Amino acid sequence: MANPAILTVDDDPAVSRAVARDVRRRYGDAYRIVRADSGEAALEALRELKLRGEQVALMLADFRMPRMNGIQFLEAAMDLFPLARRVLLTAYADTDAAIDAINLVDLDHYLLKPWNPPEEKLYPVVDTLLDAWLATPAPPETRVVGHRWSAPSFAVRDFLARNLVPFRWVVADEPEGGRLLAAAGLGPDSLPVVVTADGKALVRPTESELAAHVGLNTTPEADFYDVVIVGAGPAGLGAAVYAASEGLRTVLVEQRATGGQAGQSSRIENYLGFPDGVSGAQLTDRARRQAQRFGAELLTTREVVELSGDESSHLLRFGDGTAVAAHTVVLATGVSYRVLDAPGLAELTGRGVFYGSATTEAPSCAEQEVYIVGGANSAGQAAVHFARYAKRVHLLIRGDDLTRSMSQYLIEQIEGIGTIEVHPRTEVARGEGSDHLERLTLRDTRTGEERTVETSWMFVFIGAEPRTSWMPRAIARDERGFVLTGPDLISDGRRPKGWPLPRDPYHLETSMPGVFAAGDVRADSVKRVASAVGEGAMAVSLIHRYLEGR
Structure with missing residues (x-):
């Protein structure tokens, strides 16, 4: 496991370098120091740490930052790492705001700038907070053991992630995966296996079994x-x-x-x-x-x-x-989302072909070619997200451009990201692969011309049922299955039959x-x-x- 992180965020480059330098000098051997120059960048770093299953012990944020100040950042960061200790860096004139933040974001401490010498004004505070963080019991850990390209393994991870249940993904072929299977007396044919926080091994669990063992409520209290x-x-x-x-x-x-x-x-x-x-x-x-x-x-x-x-x-x-x-x-x-009806895709679902934004897969797309099918907001949001990881994101749309179905703010974001390429008048003709998606055949909807691309990642956002x-x-x-309500039920001034x-x-x-x-x-x-x-x-x-x- 990687060392826990200490995150520092300050928009002033000189102050940012100084606090990171002082913290690294004292704690660099036991903690990884992550530095960000804005609240937005710091939140993105925290999301990546969260996706990788890493821990954050301490966050030090400057109060006066444009767009997102330190209190706003710490409030958002609490959703990602609620156990991390929080420190606000502030000037003397802003001490009232820092005091107010003690209740708003459960602030642990505020430090006046400058904190020289750090041996007197910085390190004693950080020492105390890190000791408190280390003494706080870690939340129970659920581990999922499975194959990398396995639809059932993906389904388990996706269910836990969408229900906001913390878990750690362990590939069965790696040493830790082998040790967990051996300890449970199980073999590779049992995958996926979920090892709950209390040590119980669930073999190929259903979603109901998972819910019951990870603390989700499944039974109503009343009739x-x-x-x-x-x-x-x-x-x-x-x-x-x-x-x-x-x-x-x-x-x-x-x-x-x-x-x-x-x-x-x-x-x-x-x-x-x-x-x-x-x-x-x-x-x-x-x-x-x-x-x-x-x-x-x-x-x-x-x-x-x-x-x-x-x-x-x-x-x-x-x-x-x-x-x-x-x-x-x-x-x-x-x-x-409607299922993409093209040869070869059904058997590859969950093994390179995904419906919706499978955020659990984002870190695995690093330096990969990712294909996203769809032209509405959900597809655009996914394209922007995966562009942070992928070598290139290809957005496949059937129309001439994005203006008919996507919000302007997303169109502008996509146009400003050099690693996103929009392919108009393009559809997926088929998918191929052995144990996972390996290639797609794309078709020009106007000319019928086809071409083959190599990829292991496709995310589909087409229409809705x-x-x-x-x-x-x-x-x-109505004729598409959507529920009619209120005035739509009145025809020629008459109420619905019955x-x-x-x-x-x-x-x-x-x-x-x-x-x-x-x-x-x-x-x-x-x-x-x-x-x-x-x-x-x-x-x-x-x-x-x-x-x-x-």
Whole structure:
């Protein structure tokens, strides 16, 4: 394992060099010193350390930095390394801000500049903080042992990463992988193996087994609720926060992982309140913790397969036969990426072909040629993210350019990154490889001309399909399967067939009274994180109206 890191960040080059020099002189043998010249650069360094499974012991940040000051940086850094000790470097005039930061970011200490001599003003403080960090028990570690090019191994890692469960990836062919398998009395045919924090070895675990052993809740505490929310993407999380905060008994049911497609985003830069951007994982984690703080329950790996009921109560049945009931339901199941229909790709899924932004794979793409299929924001965000690691990122789009489907800020970012190349009017004709993807055949959609490229990495972001096949026929949908709500259910001034109430459906209400839809699953919704959160909140206000009018 690499030495734990001490990170220093200051936009003044002279001060940055001085603090890094003084820290390295005293602690360089036992700690790796990482230096950054801005809050944004420091956060990116922390994300890379997080992805590599490394530890950060201490962060020293200057208070006065443009765009992101030291307090803002430390607040964001807490999401990545909550156990790291935090120090603010400040001038005498800013001591009030430093004192305020003690509560805001749980600041451990602030140092006045200059700190000369370091033997008196710097080292005693850092010594104390490092001793405290070393004495803090490390969080339990989950280890995943598997093959590099294995779809089941990737599925386990992706599930843990998307549920924000810390784990360490161990390749079975490496010495540590062999030792872990031998200790568990297992062989290579058992992979993937998950070794939990308490030492239990799970052989080829299902997602439900994983959830139960890594602390994720899978069992509801009650049989009846005021509201059941199906789907924990931005719309579902927004509904959970508002419902629980307003006193409704709330349970949020997710089949796979919180965050939905937004949770897979490497960087969301146009979400209100985050001027420096926020990763989908960070936004998801904050929303999840916020909902749970208000009392909402969160169930994972629970697939809803049936919905029934009337205007008085609704029953949701899970795949294992158990069920929960509620006065109201919010459908926030979102959408899934369409499968790329080209020969050779299906058998390579999870082995070089990935759907969505598989951030766990980003460090492995270092100095590689990466291909991304899609022209919307999710594809653009992935291209910018993977460009930090890859030798070159190739963005394949069927249209003439990006302007029809991608936000302008992302287009400008992509144009400014020399290692991203956009290929217009290009589609994937087929994929080939033995144990993993090795080459792609690309086709010009205008001329039909084909060419072959060597690559082991392709990430697909094409279109969206609503997750509505399990819903009852009583819930009306459009020709593409998206749920119709409110005014869209009224035709020629008439309410939907079978509608039992003497009023029109509320704006987000489906053709089943008391069942609401929010976010991407709803027909003609705006496919943006902010609008999904807003619809989740609006659904709760309509639920109050529904409950009061029964």
